[in-house]
Amino acid sequence: MKKNDKRYFGEFGGQFVSESLMNTLKELDLAYEAAIHDEAFLKQYDYYMKQYVGRENPLYFAENLSREYGTKIYLKREDLNHTGAHKINNVLGQILLAKRMGKKKVIAETGAGQHGVATATGAALFGMECTVFMGEEDMRRQELNVFRMKMLGAKVECVLSGSRTLKDATNEAIRTWAKTAEDTFYVIGSAVGPYPYPKIVKEFQSVISRESKRQILQAEGRLPDVVMACVGGGSNSIGMFADFIDEPSVKLIGVEAAGLGIETGKHASAMALGKPGTLHGMRSYLLQDDDGNIQVAYSVSAGLDYPGVGPEHACLKDSGRAAYVSVTDREAIEALMELCRLEGIIPAIESAHAIAFARKQAKHMREDEIMIVCLSGRGDKDVHTVADYMNSGMCRESSLDA
Amino acid sequence: MENRIEQKMQNLKTNKEKALITYMTAGLPDMAGSKALVKAQEQAGTDVLELGIPFSDPVADGPVIQNASCRSIQLGTNLKKVFAMMKELREEGAEIPVAFMMYYNTALHFGLEQFVEECISCGVDGLIIPDLPIEEQDDIKEALKKEGAPLLIELVSPVSGERIPEILEGARGFAYCVSGMGVTGQSGNFHRKLLDYLSEVKRVSKIPVMMGFGIEQAKDVAPVKDVIDGAIVGSHFIKLLEENDYKAEAARNYCSSFKKELNE
Numbered sequence: 001m002k003k004n005d006k007r008y009f010g011e012f013g014g015q016f017v018s019e020s021l022m023n024t025l026k027e028l029d030l031a032y033e034a035a036i037h038d039e040a041f042l043k044q045y046d047y048y049m050k051q052y053v054g055r056e057n058p059l060y061f062a063e064n065l066s067r068e069y070g071t072k073i074y075l076k077r078e079d080l081n082h083t084g085a086h087k088i089n090n091v092l093g094q095i096l097l098a099k100r101m102g103k104k105k106v107i108a109e110t111g112a113g114q115h116g117v118a119t120a121t122g123a124a125l126f127g128m129e130c131t132v133f134m135g136e137e138d139m140r141r142q143e144l145n146v147f148r149m150k151m152l153g154a155k156v157e158c159v160l161s162g163s164r165t166l167k168d169a170t171n172e173a174i175r176t177w178a179k180t181a182e183d184t185f186y187v188i189g190s191a192v193g194p195y196p197y198p199k200i201v202k203e204f205q206s207v208i209s210r211e212s213k214r215q216i217l218q219a220e221g222r223l224p225d226v227v228m229a230c231v232g233g234g235s236n237s238i239g240m241f242a243d244f245i246d247e248p249s250v251k252l253i254g255v256e257a258a259g260l261g262i263e264t265g266k267h268a269s270a271m272a273l274g275k276p277g278t279l280h281g282m283r284s285y286l287l288q289d290d291d292g293n294i295q296v297a298y299s300v301s302a303g304l305d306y307p308g309v310g311p312e313h314a315c316l317k318d319s320g321r322a323a324y325v326s327v328t329d330r331e332a333i334e335a336l337m338e339l340c341r342l343e344g345i346i347p348a349i350e351s352a353h354a355i356a357f358a359r360k361q362a363k364h365m366r367e368d369e370i371m372i373v374c375l376s377g378r379g380d381k382d383v384h385t386v387a388d389y390m391n392s393g394m395c396r397e398s399s400l401d402a
Numbered sequence: 403m404e405n406r407i408e409q410k411m412q413n414l415k416t417n418k419e420k421a422l423i424t425y426m427t428a429g430l431p432d433m434a435g436s437k438a439l440v441k442a443q444e445q446a447g448t449d450v451l452e453l454g455i456p457f458s459d460p461v462a463d464g465p466v467i468q469n470a471s472c473r474s475i476q477l478g479t480n481l482k483k484v485f486a487m488m489k490e491l492r493e494e495g496a497e498i499p500v501a502f503m504m505y506y507n508t509a510l511h512f513g514l515e516q517f518v519e520e521c522i523s524c525g526v527d528g529l530i531i532p533d534l535p536i537e538e539q540d541d542i543k544e545a546l547k548k549e550g551a552p553l554l555i556e557l558v559s560p561v562s563g564e565r566i567p568e569i570l571e572g573a574r575g576f577a578y579c580v581s582g583m584g585v586t587g588q589s590g591n592f593h594r595k596l597l598d599y600l601s602e603v604k605r606v607s608k609i610p611v612m613m614g615f616g617i618e619q620a621k622d623v624a625p626v627k628d629v630i631d632g633a634i635v636g637s638h639f640i641k642l643l644e645e646n647d648y649k650a651e652a653a654r655n656y657c658s659s660f661k662k663e664l665n666e
């Protein structure tokens with residue numbers, strides 16, 4: 001890798017793709033840089049963020065949760081966005097860019113289905129043909145989102161290769177893109193992939209921290225002590241961190257999925273046990289076996305079971321600027337139920353991972369300290385998964401009647 | 403010692419012959435069977451052998467090679483075993499030039515230095531790494547400076563355009579021209595400007611130009627025969643081996659008739 005290379009975050013990132021995509025990536029980078037410096041483009045993006053997505057969304061002071069956990073907790077309500085998660089912020093940015101580049105078709109990969117739904121939504125809005133790649137296993141777990149994508153006019157391509165989850169859906173999207181890049185735009189949903197994708201996703205998601213910073217200054221007159229978000233590939237977290245990275249007093253915490261427990265090997269914590277490697281066009285921390293094959297990640301949450309992590313997160317970990325921790329399926333589900341009961345908010349299982357760690361982190365905080373947790377999505381899509389989990393008896397709250 | 407691939411390219415040029423390069427996934431049907439297939443192809447006149455190192459996420463490959471990779475991994479194939487097989491082949495006198503077709507992470511995980519040392523000691527002559535464009539080659543090129551190290555074969559795509567001179571600058575062995583957009587094994591799905599593109603590569607290149615991806619029969623390359631120096635067959639060859647229970651005889655027949663037809 002080259003030093004001082006804009007394509008890299010420290011030693012992570014780069015463009016590990018086939019030669020046939022290199023010109024496409026260059027074209028994308030040029031188009032993106034032009035767009036992001038064009039007032040008209042930014043105005044258009046802001047317009048859709050406000051009028052279509054419903055931004056800005058609240059930075060909600062969770063009074064009951066704060067009392068229970070013993071520190072001030074604010075929730076950034078990305079769950080209130082149109083389509084129910086932060087994914088739409090990035091999708092509309094990329095689709096506006098695709099239109100600007102004259103592309104007629106979009107493709108996307110999806111895990112939990114939130115990015116797929118957001119892409120299908122954006123494609124419907126702007127009259128583009130949309131194909132979403134989704135692993136068979138995830139299609140089963142997220143049946144409702146599959147149906148939503150179809151209602152929105154997208155074609156859902158069932159991926160049967162490998163682990164049949166997000167990793168393989170991404171492989172298939174990359175293969176299709178390599179074939180069709182001349183007229184097709186690949187809308188990547190997480191802060192992963194070859195340069196310039198991690199940069200683009202971060203830019204469009206950074207609206208989360210831009211708003212949060214303004215809102216917390218207004219509410220508290222000072223910056224938060226801790227900012228926290230869940231990390232799969234790392235899109236909501238990089239957006240939540242973005243405007244706080246240069247504020248050294250703010251502690252940044254990324255929460256990965258520990259699945260059944262890191263020690264069981266059934267987890268999705270690339271930062272905890274991963275080694276640097278290359279996958280999906282980037283060099284980053286990856287879960288790998290002894291031969292350098294990519295391991296199957298596991299989490300109860302379809303949106304977090306990705307065996308890698310975005311390259312900027314890898315860099316933030318190595319530099320020590322952000323801390324990465326993990327919580328288990330069980331802790332996440334318990335936190336999800338706690339948020340339902342204390343605040344009347346049903347979070348996505350992904351976001352519940354951040355809530356679960358908030359409880360742990362709060363033990364080290366004073367009552368007057370402030371923590372912002374990114375509530376990246378709502379849990380409507382997860383109701384079946386939560387019910388199955390509880391009925392399996394793996395949770396303390398083993399039934400809803402308890 | 404001169405590199406076997408370069409030596410072969412020189413011989414082909416002298417004899418005015420076009421090259422047949424085949425791809426096979428290492429470890430299928432098993433390690434012993436793979437070894438027998440390499441020997442059979444050497445006898446049948448295959449000029450260079452691409453040995454596929456199976457990887458869990460082969461994004462440049464279509465379904466045939468994906469499935470072959472997956473099966474091979476399940477059978478326990480890994481880089482260490484393939485190196486051991488290569489060593490045996492060389493000790494048993496096989497001189498066919500061999501290039502590893504692999505994804506970057508496999509080498510990276512093994513450790514680039516150590517990987518190159520093993521390649522040297524086991525007689526690996528070339529590396530084809532489809533997810534390593536020129537922008538990312540600095541590290542491996544550094545490791546490949548060792549005496550007797552394999553050549554890094556450069557890939558060119560139909561949309562490489564202005565990148566072609568930069569890609570081929572200092573390239574050795576042969577230029578691997580991908581016939582179309584996308585992945586391996588899309589039979590006959592060649593790029594609409596295939597002839598123009600190959601002609602351009604041929605014009606710029608100081609080394610032989612080979613075409614791969616989607617080729618099944620020698621006649622598939624007939625329309626571009628004048629601007630290429632050989633053909634690479636991958637997915638179709640794997641399919642053929644599968645249909646014939648990986649019998650060495652099937653490989654031998656296919657390779658010898660392809661090679662003959664290519665040079666008619």
